[in-house]
Amino acid sequence: MRLTLKRPPAHALYACVLGAFLLVNAVGFPLSEFIRRLGPPPLGERVTYSSLVVDRDGKLLRPFTTSDGYWRLPLSARDVDPRYLAMLLAYEDKRFYEHRGVDPYAMLRAMGQALWHGHIVSGGSTLTMQVARLLEPRPARTFSDKLAEMIRAVQIERRLSKAQILDLYLALAPAGGNVEGIRAASLAYFGKEPKHLSTAESALLVALPQSPETRRPDRFPEAAKAARNRVVARLAAAHIINSDQAEAAEAEAAPGGRQTFPMLAAQLAEKLAKPLADGRVVKTTLLRSLQSQLEDLAREKATAIGGGVSAAIIVVKNDTGEVIAHVGGVGFLDSRGGMLDLANAIRSPGSTLKPFIYGLAFEDGIVHTETLVDDRAVRYGAYAPQNFDDSFHGTVTVRTALQQSLNVPALQVLDAVGPDRLVARLKNAGVDLVLPSGTAPGLAVGLGGAGTRLTDLATLYAALARGGEPLRLSWQPPGATPDMPHLRRLMEPQAAWMVSDVLLGSPAPLNAMSGRIAFKTGTSYGYRDAWSVGYDGANTIAVWVGRPDGAAVPGLVGRIAAAPILFDAFQRVSATRAKLPPPPEGVIFARTSELPANLQRFRPNGLPQVADAGPGNPPLAIAFPPDGAKIDLDGAGEDAMLVLKALGGVPPFTWLVDGVPVVTKDQRRESYWDQPGHGFSRLSVIDATGATATAMVRIQ
Numbered sequence: 001m002r003l004t005l006k007r008p009p010a011h012a013l014y015a016c017v018l019g020a021f022l023l024v025n026a027v028g029f030p031l032s033e034f035i036r037r038l039g040p041p042p043l044g045e046r047v048t049y050s051s052l053v054v055d056r057d058g059k060l061l062r063p064f065t066t067s068d069g070y071w072r073l074p075l076s077a078r079d080v081d082p083r084y085l086a087m088l089l090a091y092e093d094k095r096f097y098e099h100r101g102v103d104p105y106a107m108l109r110a111m112g113q114a115l116w117h118g119h120i121v122s123g124g125s126t127l128t129m130q131v132a133r134l135l136e137p138r139p140a141r142t143f144s145d146k147l148a149e150m151i152r153a154v155q156i157e158r159r160l161s162k163a164q165i166l167d168l169y170l171a172l173a174p175a176g177g178n179v180e181g182i183r184a185a186s187l188a189y190f191g192k193e194p195k196h197l198s199t200a201e202s203a204l205l206v207a208l209p210q211s212p213e214t215r216r217p218d219r220f221p222e223a224a225k226a227a228r229n230r231v232v233a234r235l236a237a238a239h240i241i242n243s244d245q246a247e248a249a250e251a252e253a254a255p256g257g258r259q260t261f262p263m264l265a266a267q268l269a270e271k272l273a274k275p276l277a278d279g280r281v282v283k284t285t286l287l288r289s290l291q292s293q294l295e296d297l298a299r300e301k302a303t304a305i306g307g308g309v310s311a312a313i314i315v316v317k318n319d320t321g322e323v324i325a326h327v328g329g330v331g332f333l334d335s336r337g338g339m340l341d342l343a344n345a346i347r348s349p350g351s352t353l354k355p356f357i358y359g360l361a362f363e364d365g366i367v368h369t370e371t372l373v374d375d376r377a378v379r380y381g382a383y384a385p386q387n388f389d390d391s392f393h394g395t396v397t398v399r400t401a402l403q404q405s406l407n408v409p410a411l412q413v414l415d416a417v418g419p420d421r422l423v424a425r426l427k428n429a430g431v432d433l434v435l436p437s438g439t440a441p442g443l444a445v446g447l448g449g450a451g452t453r454l455t456d457l458a459t460l461y462a463a464l465a466r467g468g469e470p471l472r473l474s475w476q477p478p479g480a481t482p483d484m485p486h487l488r489r490l491m492e493p494q495a496a497w498m499v500s501d502v503l504l505g506s507p508a509p510l511n512a513m514s515g516r517i518a519f520k521t522g523t524s525y526g527y528r529d530a531w532s533v534g535y536d537g538a539n540t541i542a543v544w545v546g547r548p549d550g551a552a553v554p555g556l557v558g559r560i561a562a563a564p565i566l567f568d569a570f571q572r573v574s575a576t577r578a579k580l581p582p583p584p585e586g587v588i589f590a591r592t593s594e595l596p597a598n599l600q601r602f603r604p605n606g607l608p609q610v611a612d613a614g615p616g617n618p619p620l621a622i623a624f625p626p627d628g629a630k631i632d633l634d635g636a637g638e639d640a641m642l643v644l645k646a647l648g649g650v651p652p653f654t655w656l657v658d659g660v661p662v663v664t665k666d667q668r669r670e671s672y673w674d675q676p677g678h679g680f681s682r683l684s685v686i687d688a689t690g691a692t693a694t695a696m697v698r699i700q
Helices: 010-026 031-038 082-092 104-117 127-135 143-159 162-172 182-190 199-210 221-237 243-251 266-273 288-305 354-364 398-403 407-417 419-428 443-447 454-465 493-503 558-573
Strands: 052-054 060-063 281-283 310-317 323-327 372-375 394-397 518-523 529-535 539-546 621-624 641-647 653-657 660-666 670-674 679-686 692-699
Touching (some): 031 143, 052 266, 060 288, 082 199, 082 221, 127 143, 127 162, 162 182, 182 199, 199 221, 221 243, 266 281, 288 310, 288 323, 288 539, 310 454, 354 407, 354 419, 354 454, 354 493, 372 398, 398 407, 407 419, 419 443, 454 493, 454 529, 454 539, 660 670
Antiparallel strands (some): 052 060, 310 323, 372 394, 518 529, 641 670, 679 692
16 A cells, blocks of 8 residues: 655745744754855845836826836835725735744744645735745745745845835735736726725735736736635725725726826837936926826827827926926827827928017017008019918008918018028027028028927927027926026017017917917918917917828818817916016007108018019919829818919919819819829819919829
8 A cells, every 4th residue: 555645735834944944043054154145135226117207296107117028116105005005914914013024923823724724824924025035036935945035034124124125015016917016006907006096906906916927907807806805805804994895895896907007298208218227217397187188189189180190289388498298299109100209300380480580570670560561472583472372461560461471571571681690590599490401591481491390489489478588498307407508589578579469469269269378370381280389478388280201181271270279278288378478668559650650661672573464473383282292181081172272373273183174264273172082193283374284193
């Protein structure tokens, strides 16, 4: 007859381990040598944590995985729901604040229960022993491993406070997969910080570290729920929670998946944290609540516009230059374009530089807000500028010309001020326009013929709000970035105030109230970029809308696409507007007839040639869509419409698609092609003289 001996459960041998510990001392076994070979105890100094990007108040914007691919977020007990801490200690280590690393009562109890019941009823490891195991994993689980774990626990207790030990447990407790620590687990499974947890959530976080892979809620929700309910039942029996709390917790559904970790200010966070080593906490000047609201706003508006557009928003405090919201785009993980920081993308600014043209003219005494200026057809050599609406308004005041964003008056004033001087003044204020390679500044700069960034426009308009005094934008608190050269004044206070006074009267978008913010819109050539930038006495907000790839979007206009976002953003920043400062000394208030004679009407030197309808006009050309363009009309449905725009030539115009007329004898330079079909098409336009122009486009 063969006798078969059953191997006792590992946890039933805790008392034997303790006995072995006493035995080696009794028989003189060189325990000191065993301890020496263990070396210095690990105290968490080699643990790598996730880098965090936080807002101005320390609230989490975006965490990053460690270099070894783990979500491991540092956490202090003071930032955890007290209910969870009470449940954790009651369940795992009720004498945590009394023992010195090893709890002999708990180990003897565990051994006795295991021998009596024939299986493990409760563990004997203290939280300190668990921390030792997390800091120095010993997968073999032999007698010597258990002895080493106990020794490490005693060593850790001698060097660290109870608070430090508890913080290590909270940061390292495994929670399944690449999630470690209570904060990471709370974000992954509940989508929130562990500051406020329900009884059921607290119980699940207590249960997870005991068997993290088999209790993962994202893979085994039923097992997670069963483990959680066992914790609830035991704590209810111990009167840690009452019966009502236990009943509600057991009835609560377990999470069935993993939440996405916070991704606020994702593009900015990527730029700030990626170059740094693990464990860095990068503090920014952003406001988390405002950032979240504006990201939702940008996503909502971009989705409504359709056509694959994105949106970027910058909010700046005028008094400090601190950026309190930075929306670099929408859908960070949705597409490759979502990862681009579109607030720093170089784009054509459209008409958004016109206020600075007039500001320099005010400063030079060339014009006043009530000076009359002609808006009529003119030509500068071969260049014949047009207004956006393809019409001219005759004689208007400078105030009206800027508020209506008329092109011809702006170019006449820019010709007098000097494009090179405008570019130099903007550079002195911290904005370096990007000009085509090898070209000098020309009049086209005033209508968007240079590249700039949304952050640049925010800098310039914040300077207007500050009376012409620029500040560098800052995304981090003082001292976090190196000092930069001092900026020079953008314009004199009187000129800046006059510009602001005019922009306060700009026509507001539909359903918005005029006169509350000074703002300007802009649309780049070919409907690629829509802009709106505005300010009040406290904040400056800049908005861009367009496709990340720079493709044209028919009908994308600053006043329609970007201005409503600007006004909605101001409403979210503050329900009450901070008024702009009063006019500085030296501002002239007068009607046109009361101005000095030289300011009543603007007469540019070297009056540009008046354009006529004769053969001297520029040749007929298709301004939009340009030859070779790819036009994305997805999402437009049956209401799809493509803008057709002609330059030069003599009206009326006839438009043809693949030889078939779609618009005939249109006096306007802008027409529309209803319901264009997908694929390649050849567009042609014929003017009154028989001149033609063609462009090949692709509709997709």
